[in-house]
Amino acid sequence: MISLFARGSDRSTTTVVLIILGLAVAVPLLNLMLPPESPFHVPLYIVSLWGKYASYAILALSIDLIWGYCGILSLGHGAFFALGGYAMGMYLMRQIGTRGVYANPILPDFMVFLNWDHLPFYWWGFNWCAYAAVMVLLVPGLLAFVFGWFAFRSRVTGVYLSIITQALTFALMLGFFRNNFGFGGNNGLTDFKDVLGFNVQAAGTRGALFAITCVVLAAALMMCRAIVMSKFGLVLIAIRDAESRTRFLGYRVESYKLLVFTLSACIAGVAGALYVPQVGIINPSEFAPANSIEEVIWVAVGGRGTLTGAILGAVVVNYGKTYFTSGALAAYWLFVLGSLFVGVTLLLPRGIVGSIQHLWSGRRRPDTPDPDPQSVGQPAPAE
């Protein structure tokens, strides 16, 4: 494991990891240690907000891993994120105990409201954090495995794959909106009280959640780095650039794709699980296909195929979203977001980090094997 991380570190990744870890320590401390009137005090809402960005960054990493390095454009990655979130939300719901409106020790409020008399079997075990943690990985991973097993084996690629991933998340959204699915219907899961015995609203818990999210983000970054630098990662890149050729060279393309897709779904699930306690709610709109497409644009903005770029993109786009939607400019946010989609794909196909890297390596080592976005992606159908 250590050697894996060691291999995964190069200078820029190390810098980013250090920055993230620095933030993980600094932001909660600045919130907890300094008095509110101090100019360096970080308000509590900022801690949660940046914690949210950090969990989005993990999600962006998971998307970049499959899209940037394996050419799989999933338009349904929000589904894995939301499933991880729901697993965490179910744990948090069970922790409410008798403090709910109906004070039922076993059933969450919405089940009492719907006159259910016992806990459905898929809620069993969610009162243990460890079980919930396993589910956070297992549920998205299993879904991705089954879905990918079908899709990759029959060589569904390109836009077809994108569209059926979109159908997947759409179907899940419709399902979770239903009350009798047992996940709270369109209200989702909310009104959480505590996590591992600590009050979720408390400043200390929020700081800790932020720090944990940052640490997980740093770990995910190093892990992804290690993966893409390994031989396995090189095969992924080969699949991205010339899938048929890689297959003819004797690699089992579908196994590689399936593995990386499942792994990516697990990372997305973890991101969702870290997101829920900091935001305080999870509801079926997280499954909306539009969300999943928006998540892809974070990666595109930051730089597809550059892991640090995915993190940067997630933070920048979401910071912009917060900035625009919280003020008088709210009506213009969709214009900005839409223009980002169009502008980035047309003018900045490498994204921010990708463009910088390109300029940098162009000046220093012109022969660097940089993935050229013009040739990235699937061979065009009907071309």
Added chain:
Amino acid sequence: MQFHKGGFHRVGWIAVLVTIAMVFAALPLRAGSFEEALAHFGTDDYSEIEEGITAVAQSGDPRAALIIEALQDSRLFYSAEQKKVFYKDTSGKLFDAVTAAPIVGDEPADIDTVGINNRLRRAIDAALGGLTLMSPDRTKRYDAAQAVFKSHEANVLPAIEAAIEKETDSRITRALNEARAAIILNADDASEADKLAAVAVIRARGDQDSVALLQELPAETPAAIVDAAQRAVTAMAGELAVWEMLQNAWYGLSLGSVLLLAAIGLAITFGVMGVINMAHGEMVMIGAYVTFVIQELARTAYAAYPGLLEYSLVIAVPAAFIIAGMIGVLIERGIIRFLYGRPLETLLATWGLSLILQQAVRTAFGPTNREVANPSWMSGTFELGHLNITYNRLWIICFTLAVFVALLGMLRLTRLGLEMRAVTQNRSMAAAMGIRTGHIDALTFGLGSGIAGIAGVALSQIDNVSPNLGQGYIIDSFMVVVFGGVGNLWGTFVGAMTLGIANKFLEPVAGAVLGKIAILILIILFIQKRPRGLFALKGRAVEA
């Protein structure tokens, strides 16, 4: 009430009376007969009042129904002193019953409500039923017959039989006969033979109400009748199941044609250019807004050209095609042109575009739904057997088929179509043959967008015109295209109709949402089997 046991005289007597009344209604009215009838109400004696009801009903006076309704609602009054009858309208204004002149000033001091009891209520119902059964308006007569069928009050029978004698419209006669049968089945003094005949009549009607009627026969019905009714119910249930399937198939066709309309433009752009246009739904939305704007223009020009409003849809079709088509060409020249060979990037760019278009429309027209009225030739329903068919759905199906055939013809018969097909099959070879592929791309994209605009015109008739209109169709349209394959338009046709019908057949079984989820999962599984859809392109084009 009696039938066939001497009671026939009375029935026949009323029929004669009614017939006479009708004859006289055509002539100048016998002065005073209505007035005389009203005189019966100046009393507390219920049998006297009952005579009054009958007399008013038979007077043939157009105000008869009004008076009897007033009696029913305790709005009929009489003044013993003035020997006059008054009624109040529903707003409480007092009128003289004879002259229908409003009473100005104070009410007469001694006016008293004309009282009724339960026996009178039945007489009133019968009289009112009889009056509407004789109404000159066909639909009113038909509706009255249907109402009697449902209520099957025994005392309406004479009126029904009188109406049957007189009725000339075969459809209403049938309805009246069915109503008569319903009454006979529920009457306790009808003969067994009559009841058996009634079961047959109701069996022939064969709808859900008939089943309910035959299942809820009175307790004392003879066993033979119950038996016959049971057999009839079984037979009808089988027929009804078939009709229900037909109705579902019709709904399915209707949904399928909507899907086809929304997806066909997408199929063209995807098929020819390999481009997934996520802004396709927004082209549909723009078409719907064009319809809205044109209808508003027609409304403002209503004074000068009143006919325009009714046919604004007809104008909207070419307008929507041109506007959406032009926007499509602009998008192709401005954005998509630079992204050929990068389908995933195209997908993202057009998604961004769809956000911009949505927000632009939201800014221009507001976020709320806009009202697009159905023209009169598109509203209403009619029945075909036991099928309920709405005109707007029928028109949309016809319209979709017309668009489909036109498109098919265009691809097959025109030069542009030929070149499009050439580019679809082998782009570089087409270019080598001198086809300006860039040109074709722009026109194809314009065509696809224009058809989306036309779809918007149709959808404005059955859906809310809001900035989110297109979003609701985009996933379904993709499913159609992916399912049908992009090789030819028939794939889209079969895909749309299959999904529409499958959806509507799953809906009653699984519920709307679960049905939809099931369809999505089925498509995902189907894609595994045929990764390029039902009608896949074969040959080199696939892997090129």
